[in-house]
Amino acid sequence: xxxxxxxxxxxxxxxxxxxxxxxxxxxxxxxxxxxxxxxxxxxxxxxxxxxxxxxxxxxxxxxxxx
Numbered sequence: 516x517x518x519x520x521x522x523x524x525x526x527x528x529x530x531x532x533x534x535x536x537x538x539x540x541x542x543x544x545x546x547x548x549x550x551x552x553x554x555x556x557x558x559x560x561x562x563x564x565x566x567x568x569x570x571x572x573x574x575x576x577x578x579x580x581x
Contacts, residue, residue, distance in 0.1 A: 523547060528557065528561060
């Protein structure tokens with residue numbers, strides 16, 4: 516069992532996932548990346564970052580900042 520801590524943060528929204536499961540963190544990251552790629556909605560165009568124990572694992576640059 517992993518003791519790692521994962522979180523997903525969407526810029527201008529905040530933390531949208533927090534927990535010990537890397538699989539669930541990846542699912543949340545992919546979900547919010549899809550929402551960020553949309554042209555409408557609260558998450559549209561926003562940056563999405565997946566963190567593991569305070570280190571960035573993945574980053575998606577939204578179209579608002581890309």
